[in-house]
Amino acid sequence: MSQATPPEIEQGYSAPSVRQFSVFLDNKVGKLLELVRLFEEEPGLRLCGLSVVESSDFAVVRVIPSNADAARTLLRRQNLPFSECDLLIVELGEGHSLSSMCIYLLGVELNIHFAYPLMIREQGGPTIALAVDDRTLAGQILLRKRFRLLGEEDLA
Numbered sequence: 001m002s003q004a005t006p007p008e009i010e011q012g013y014s015a016p017s018v019r020q021f022s023v024f025l026d027n028k029v030g031k032l033l034e035l036v037r038l039f040e041e042e043p044g045l046r047l048c049g050l051s052v053v054e055s056s057d058f059a060v061v062r063v064i065p066s067n068a069d070a071a072r073t074l075l076r077r078q079n080l081p082f083s084e085c086d087l088l089i090v091e092l093g094e095g096h097s098l099s100s101m102c103i104y105l106l107g108v109e110l111n112i113h114f115a116y117p118l119m120i121r122e123q124g125g126p127t128i129a130l131a132v133d134d135r136t137l138a139g140q141i142l143l144r145k146r147f148r149l150l151g152e153e154d155l156a
Helices: 030-042 066-075 096-108 134-142
Strands: 018-026 045-055 058-065 082-091 112-117 127-132 148-149
Touching: 018 030, 018 066, 018 127, 030 045, 030 058, 030 066, 045 112, 058 082, 066 082, 096 112, 096 127, 096 134, 127 134, 134 148
Parallel strands: none
Antiparallel strands: 018 058, 018 082, 045 058, 082 127, 082 148, 112 127
């Protein structure tokens, strides 16, 4: 009796990840509120993470939604300019501190481009969104060090 090879072995390791949307807004009073309300009013969609990077003329609002497909549809329907990328979501907690995570990634010379905390999580410990040079390698290292990595299904 032969067993099928699991897809993660057959196709190579792929760390669980979530989709981040970087939404480009004019840097004007009330624009962030408008964006947040769009997500709040959309059935089956919520914001799990949010980070704002501003300049004098515009702001880039990084959002992690509970449902990437629904978020993409919403942003397109509203004609909002955005880009997308995948991030790791790392659960921190006892024995798994932010500093130890950074040390493990530094040990393999992985650069952290940016990081920010998630806003909601019903279970488990604090979580952080992480953009790194190589998600696959970072995922392998962190899993080997017994960090828990979350995917979109964990945010729903």
